[in-house]
Amino acid sequence: MTKEAPEPPGADGPFGWRPALAVVGLLTLLRLAWLAGGPLDLYGDEAQYWIWAKEPAFGYYSKPPLVAWLIALSTALLGDGTFAIKLPSALCHAATACVLYAIGREAWGARVGFWSAVLWATMPAVSLSSLIISTDPPLLLFWALALHAFLRAVRADGVGGWVAAGIWAGLGLLSKYAMAYFLVSAALCLALTPGLRPLLWRRLPFLLAPALLLLLPNVLWNLANGFATFRHTGDNANLGGRLFNPGELAEFAAAQFAVLGPVPMALLLVGLWAALRGGDGAGRRVAFFVWPTLAIALAIAFLSRAHANWAAPAYVAATLLAAAWAVQRGWRRLLVWTAAAHVAVAAVVMAGPPLLRQAGWELPARYDPWRRVRGWSDLGRSVTALRQAHPGAGLLVDSRLTLASLVYYVRPFAFDVVKWNPDGVANDHFELTTRLTPGDGRSYVLVSAQPDPAGILSRFAEATSLGEIVVPIGPDRDRRHHAFLVRDFLGYR
Helix, strand or coil, rough: CCCCCCCCCCCHHHHCCHHHHHHHHHHHHHHHHHHCCCCCCHHHHHHHHHHHHCCCCCCCCCCCCCCHHHHHHHHHHHHHHHHHHHHHHHHHHHHHHHHHHHHHHHHHHHCCCCCCHHHHHHHHHHHHHCCCCCCCCHHHHHHHHHHHHHHHHCCCCCHHHHHHHHHHHHHHHHHCCCHHHHHHHHHHHHHHHHHCCCCHHHHHHHHHHHHHHHHHHHHHHHHHHCHHHHHHHHHHHCCCCCCCCHHHHHHHHHHHHHHHHHHHHHHHHHEEEEEEEECCCHHHHHHHHHCCCCCCCHHHHHHHHCHHHHHHHHHHHHHHHHHHHHCCCCCHHHHHHHHHHHHHHHHHHHHHHHHHHHCCCCCHHHHHHCCHHHCCCHHHHHHHHHHHCCCCEEEECHHHHHHHHHHHHHHCCCCEEEEEECCCCCCHHHHHHHCCCCCCCCCEEEEEECCCCCHCCCEEEEEEEEEEEEEEEECCEEEEEEEEEEEEEEECC
């Protein structure tokens, strides 16, 4: 491939703020327009975050509170539609791209800043994540802001930059505990870079103190609730199972090429190697915010299993390294084609299934990337009809994801739902916050994926089948639930 002369760091040319904002803004508007069309239902996890948002707190069973706070803000302004619930994800990713522009421009010049923003905005994982409300988008935004402040702090006198980095890191911890990797990366960067080593004791405490102070309310919430979130985070690692899983490691490593994109991943690998071998420049400093997170995620994948997004924080700095490596070698065409290919794939994934459906074609469910989020509103309408036919009956569900979806899609919102919990141990938010009372004589509409949930039915004085609910989610697959009217809970034992 023919190399082009790298642009001088001070010359913005067509790579200034306005072109970067135009690209990021256009992609964000297209995503928001797609969300406004409402083609998909909320998945159970998304519905659960919305439920949390109805009662803002400093903590929840499985996650820190910030995602619920963001949903509470957006729904207070725009109502409880799926667009408002998902909106924070798209906006967080757009903001992250802008922060990456600022970091890249300050470290390597405007061209690196521009391509860092574009690579982020078109990254396959970002295209998907922008359409799903989760804890990752705010985490990645605060990671980027903390990295920006950290890189400025190591070049400046005073402690202001360190405090700013700590504030962003604290907000990141309130988004997802994976922000702790940032603190590890910052410490390693200072400890293993000779020119920065004195800052480890003189300045790092000014980063750690505000971060931990902001996390303190969540720690106190956990203390009052049996350290629920901390225990859940530890359980996710599943290190109590069979150790040493090379197959899981290979699957996780392969998934990272899909997350970042194959070309940016290749650029990252060579750029990361070069940065770690280099002296005390920006590339080496940024690299410290990539490899520790990747190493930890790979180790967990080998020892147990890891979801593809567990390495996501590494890709904030990884995007900068990939863009810098390509720009410094003049590989503009490679970057253009990579971004274009990512946009094309995202367009096919987003628009392909609906367009095929309008043309009279139905994708087999296994080829439909959105099959997990189809049919929940239909299930909600069916359960709504059952509750209307049995006024006064509560709602009882034995699955967390189904329960959360029904709370949102039953009308009126089914905030009186109860989770079946025979062992009495709180394994999710609903088992922590809901309970059945023996001998109260109350009736419930029970919804279960089990055709014959005998273990549940036997614990009520009366149980009557209300039939099967069948919701098609493709030409070859449907989602089936079974409904029962149960009365007078006798107790779990």
